[in-house]
Amino acid sequence: MEIKINKNIYNKESVKKTIQAYTSLAKIDFLEEADFFIVKIDNINEEVKEIIQDEFCNYLLFESGKCL
Amino acid sequence: MQTIIVDTKIYSLRAIFSTAYVFLDNYYIFLEGFDDDKIQIKIKSKKENEDLEKIIDEFKNELINASLRLKISEENKKIREIIVTSALYGRVEAPRINDPKGICKTWEESHSEVKINDPKGICKTWEETHSGKSVHMAVNNEILKEKDSDYCKMFDHDGDKN
Numbered sequence: 001m002e003i004k005i006n007k008n009i010y011n012k013e014s015v016k017k018t019i020q021a022y023t024s025l026a027k028i029d030f031l032e033e034a035d036f037f038i039v040k041i042d043n044i045n046e047e048v049k050e051i052i053q054d055e056f057c058n059y060l061l062f063e064s065g066k067c068l
Numbered sequence: 069m070q071t072i073i074v075d076t077k078i079y080s081l082r083a084i085f086s087t088a089y090v091f092l093d094n095y096y097i098f099l100e101g102f103d104d105d106k107i108q109i110k111i112k113s114k115k116e117n118e119d120l121e122k123i124i125d126e127f128k129n130e131l132i133n134a135s136l137r138l139k140i141s142e143e144n145k146k147i148r149e150i151i152v153t154s155a156l157y158g159r160v161e162a163p164r165i166n167d168p169k170g171i172c173k174t175w176e177e178s179h180s181e182v183k184i185n186d187p188k189g190i191c192k193t194w195e196e197t198h199s200g201k202s203v204h205m206a207v208n209n210e211i212l213k214e215k216d217s218d219y220c221k222m223f224d225h226d227g228d229k230n
Binding site for chain 1: 081082085086088089092096097098099100101107112
């Protein structure tokens with residue numbers, strides 16, 4: 001599972017914080033491209049996969065909002 | 069899932085984040101870039117089979133609310149800072165107002181420079197008059213002054229009044 005995060009909207013610090021918060025639930029890799037941050041979430045229970053992805057995005061939004 | 073496209077020339081990114089924050093409890097929200105100046109907001113309900121049309125409208129209204137709040141907050145920033153500074157330090161460096169007649173001054177401010185003609189020092193407090201002297205010395209001096217006064221001398225001749 002991969003999440004593409006726009007660099008113009010979300011900042012790197014909040015992405016890192018979100019990854020840190022979710023590392024206990026899954027294996028998370030972080031990559032940086034020109035316009036996007038790529039977050040790869042693996043080793044995760046299929047039943048909760050979608051929920052974790054959505055919750056990850058919500059947490060990211062919350063963290064980014066704090067940084068503005 | 070529903071999507072809204074918002075122009076960042078009209079609504080700031082900060083306003084969009086503030087609005088999204090209000091809906092985080094019940095909805096999943098993800099922001100994506102759309103065009104150069106536009107953001108696509110994806111909204112998904114945490115509950116199943118929920119009609120999102122109403123929420124989209126509420127989101128748009130909240131977006132206007134947030135934008136207005138931010139604008140007012142920006143306009144009042146200076147006043148807020150003055151109030152906080154005054155609360156923390158107890159006084160404020162007052163803004164310079166063109167007030168040649170001193171209408172804006174308090175009574176204390178306008179009368180602080182008034183000099184009262186008081187050659188005998190009647191308006192002075194006891195401490196101001198006797199500063200530097202001990203209490204006993206000061207009291208003795210007062211008694212001596214009284215003894216030297218004409219009124220006391222009237223009784224000094226054989227204890228009789230003339």
